[in-house]
Amino acid sequence: MIRVGIYGYGNLGKGIECAIRQNADMELAAVFTRRDPSTVSILTPNVPVYASADAVAHKDEIDVLVICGGSATDLPVQTPELAKNFNVIDSFDTHANIPTHFANVDAAAKESGHTALISAGWDPGMFSLNRLYANCILPNGNDYTFWGKGVSQGHSDAIRRVKGVKNGKQYTIPVPEALDAVRAGQNPELTTRQKHTRECFVVAEEGADLAQIEHDIKTMPNYFADYDTTIHFITEEELIRDHSGIPHGGFVFRSGKTGWDNEDNVIIEYSLKLDSNPSFTASVIAAYARAVARLASEGVSGCKTVFDVAPSYLSPLSGEELRAHLL
Amino acid sequence: MIRVGIYGYGNLGKGIECAIRQNADMELAAVFTRRDPSTVSILTPNVPVYASADAVAHKDEIDVLVICGGSATDLPVQTPELAKNFNVIDSFDTHANIPTHFANVDAAAKESGHTALISAGWDPGMFSLNRLYANCILPNGNDYTFWGKGVSQGHSDAIRRVKGVKNGKQYTIPVPEALDAVRAGQNPELTTRQKHTRECFVVAEEGADLAQIEHDIKTMPNYFADYDTTIHFITEEELIRDHSGIPHGGFVFRSGKTGWDNEDNVIIEYSLKLDSNPSFTASVIAAYARAVARLASEGVSGCKTVFDVAPSYLSPLSGEELRAHLL
Numbered sequence: 001m002i003r004v005g006i007y008g009y010g011n012l013g014k015g016i017e018c019a020i021r022q023n024a025d026m027e028l029a030a031v032f033t034r035r036d037p038s039t040v041s042i043l044t045p046n047v048p049v050y051a052s053a054d055a056v057a058h059k060d061e062i063d064v065l066v067i068c069g070g071s072a073t074d075l076p077v078q079t080p081e082l083a084k085n086f087n088v089i090d091s092f093d094t095h096a097n098i099p100t101h102f103a104n105v106d107a108a109a110k111e112s113g114h115t116a117l118i119s120a121g122w123d124p125g126m127f128s129l130n131r132l133y134a135n136c137i138l139p140n141g142n143d144y145t146f147w148g149k150g151v152s153q154g155h156s157d158a159i160r161r162v163k164g165v166k167n168g169k170q171y172t173i174p175v176p177e178a179l180d181a182v183r184a185g186q187n188p189e190l191t192t193r194q195k196h197t198r199e200c201f202v203v204a205e206e207g208a209d210l211a212q213i214e215h216d217i218k219t220m221p222n223y224f225a226d227y228d229t230t231i232h233f234i235t236e237e238e239l240i241r242d243h244s245g246i247p248h249g250g251f252v253f254r255s256g257k258t259g260w261d262n263e264d265n266v267i268i269e270y271s272l273k274l275d276s277n278p279s280f281t282a283s284v285i286a287a288y289a290r291a292v293a294r295l296a297s298e299g300v301s302g303c304k305t306v307f308d309v310a311p312s313y314l315s316p317l318s319g320e321e322l323r324a325h326l327l
Numbered sequence: 328m329i330r331v332g333i334y335g336y337g338n339l340g341k342g343i344e345c346a347i348r349q350n351a352d353m354e355l356a357a358v359f360t361r362r363d364p365s366t367v368s369i370l371t372p373n374v375p376v377y378a379s380a381d382a383v384a385h386k387d388e389i390d391v392l393v394i395c396g397g398s399a400t401d402l403p404v405q406t407p408e409l410a411k412n413f414n415v416i417d418s419f420d421t422h423a424n425i426p427t428h429f430a431n432v433d434a435a436a437k438e439s440g441h442t443a444l445i446s447a448g449w450d451p452g453m454f455s456l457n458r459l460y461a462n463c464i465l466p467n468g469n470d471y472t473f474w475g476k477g478v479s480q481g482h483s484d485a486i487r488r489v490k491g492v493k494n495g496k497q498y499t500i501p502v503p504e505a506l507d508a509v510r511a512g513q514n515p516e517l518t519t520r521q522k523h524t525r526e527c528f529v530v531a532e533e534g535a536d537l538a539q540i541e542h543d544i545k546t547m548p549n550y551f552a553d554y555d556t557t558i559h560f561i562t563e564e565e566l567i568r569d570h571s572g573i574p575h576g577g578f579v580f581r582s583g584k585t586g587w588d589n590e591d592n593v594i595i596e597y598s599l600k601l602d603s604n605p606s607f608t609a610s611v612i613a614a615y616a617r618a619v620a621r622l623a624s625e626g627v628s629g630c631k632t633v634f635d636v637a638p639s640y641l642s643p644l645s646g647e648e649l650r651a652h653l654l
Binding site: 014015017018019021022023024043095098099102119124126128129130131132133135136137138139140183185258259260263264265266267268269270271272273274275276279280282283284286287290305306307308309310311312314315319320322323324326327 | 426606609637653
């Protein structure tokens, strides 16, 4: 049994707990929280909840620690620090800062002799893997990544900061014509506006100026100004009833050429349709936690990413079973 | 530079030659043929063509030998035999016989200290990888694989053996309603007939009994009897004009559940749309040939499959470059 610890019990931490339940070779050993542990009740019976400050005292009870903090300020500190005492995995998703995060985690894990894996999930994660495989197979081609339809937490937060807005949710939606053009092998050059639209469901405060809210959202730099944005004003009840989920997904394409004179077209498409973004991210992390446990048992130390892990390490099945049933 | 040899110069061998041209770190070192080498002209200038019987004499000129024989009778003999003197890769695709082939190649490669990789391509190959990744991420779910629209060589051959048939081509086509049901998360149980249809373009001999041909094809056991089959009689000119290509492709789905009570649906879909089946298979093999060369340079011996190779081994880029640009 692989004994998994969860460090941080929000949406992602709960998702890890659910994923462990689906994997017969894993068990939840402990949850660590920054809150008062006595106030945190988890789904799994008979599993202790500890204060995160006490984590190191429990290091011998944990084979892999899943760190469920945020990428902005939590993980850059937590993952290198915890790699001093644990085999660790995180879902660090600030693409531009991955090299720095990797270097910090790698140094800590190598020094302590632990195995670490960063940036597991779907983007970075499964989408990255699909970009890599497709680029290696088709050196001559174009990459396209589309996100959605799904809830963007960052854009939903941005809406809620607008004056007169009580609550809101934002969906990122790929433009169907852009998907069709890529699928047809047209290799289009797409602007930001041509790739995605943004749809907002907004609960206004009583007496707020709706036209002003609409203007403030649509012209917000970085978040909305470069997109075609639609705004629907709804009631708080409607928001709770119809928009409480956290669905997401997306598409990764490689549109490439084969043949002596590049005469043959290839379209590789990978897509995800997820009712729950954090649950799926957690399911990917659980599979890679198995790989981390195996690498650690082989004495591998330092930081890895999904690029460095042979696919068979994600599976509880033997090489013989995999070749007989999945190859 | 990775010096690649091609053993067998048919459609797949030519595809390997084209793929090498797209990869700046690879060069074609030699082609080996069972035909009289003086009768074989290849596309790449200044590359020798040798008799396959003389291959071993050239072993020091080759880093990886790509074996392009057929799975029925060629590869079971060729791959273990050549693994005695070369690092080898093949596209062995008789799924049921993979365990035996693996064992034979593994024994030969381990004894000689070479690296071998079998069953590279798209199915087995990229489709297998997608089945494995998706199964590891979603232990709770159903797999669906659809093939096409594309030319089935085996079914085209079967048509041509029917009395009164001069020539013919068969397309395997996924049933759109079945794809839609899977995409919608309905987890349908599909019969053979519900998954694929078969479309045949047949050139009849002069004076042949068309009704009899149609009957003989549609009732042919294993090949057509379990499918809805459509037959079009066309002229030889039309066949050559409209059906000379070897397109193929297909879809791999995993329809699974996440969440504490399996309350959240996930659909993972991977698809390929290929103008040329052998060119794409060759492009996958070329990427894995790079991995074989690297594994060999690390002293790894024995037989591997796509399941055993970390994705980064397929790329000419460094770990730093991959993390910075593709993760």
